[in-house]
Amino acid sequence: MAGACGRTYRMDPRLDPAPCNALSQSTAGLLVPEVLVEVDPGLTVTPPAADDCPQVWRIGVDAAWVQSTALNFLHTLTGALRAWEAVPEVPLLTIPRAGVWEVNYQVRGVALLPAPGAANTDTGVVAGMYKNGALVPGTEAMVIYHSELAGDQGKQIQATGSRQFMHLFAAGDTVGLGAYRLGTFGTASVVSNGDGRTYISAHWVAPEGDTPA
DSSP, rough: BBBOOOOOOOOOOOOOOOTOOOOOOEEEEOOOOOOOOOOOOOOOOOOTTTOSSSOOEEEEEEOOOOOOOOOOOEEESSSSTOOOEEOTSOOEOOOOOOOOEEEEEEEEEEEESOOOOSSSSSEEEEEEEETTTEEEETTTOOOOOOOOOOOOOEEEEEEEEEEEEEEOOTOOOEEEEEEEEESSEEEEEEEEEETBBBEEEEEEEEEEOOOOO
């Protein structure tokens, strides 16, 4: 700056040498590094206002989820012993976002054996998750199993089973319910009504690349 009698003074800034000081000095003057915040899908960033002090950047999680509605149906399993089949009465869920999802399904099963016979009889229901139309190994759950000795009294029993697990999905993947019957005597069915529901739900918990702790 100009002083008395036209003299010029130069004033150099004094920078704190602490390692956490983000300022640096260049030949053109002080240099303040630009900060760019990037987040993965499912996370949102709210920047501070320009005049906030301190400037607080807030990161939030958008925990998406999908779930089937309250359903009313009776689906009788007609396949061969341990032959998987889809349960189309449970609508497919479409995964809207890639990443790790916590999947839950609940299945109400019915096992009905006929009147006393000359041989031992059995029947039951095993359920599992379908991904894009194919069974995902490791998602199976035995919902109900019933056996009778020869000459025993025929009867119907019902039970509800559930399963919870983590799975990695791509955006657009579909989730459905599959089941098969244990034993080919009598009938085995999947049912849903006001006395007990069958459903699937999925809750986004982590972005792609996340691994178990």
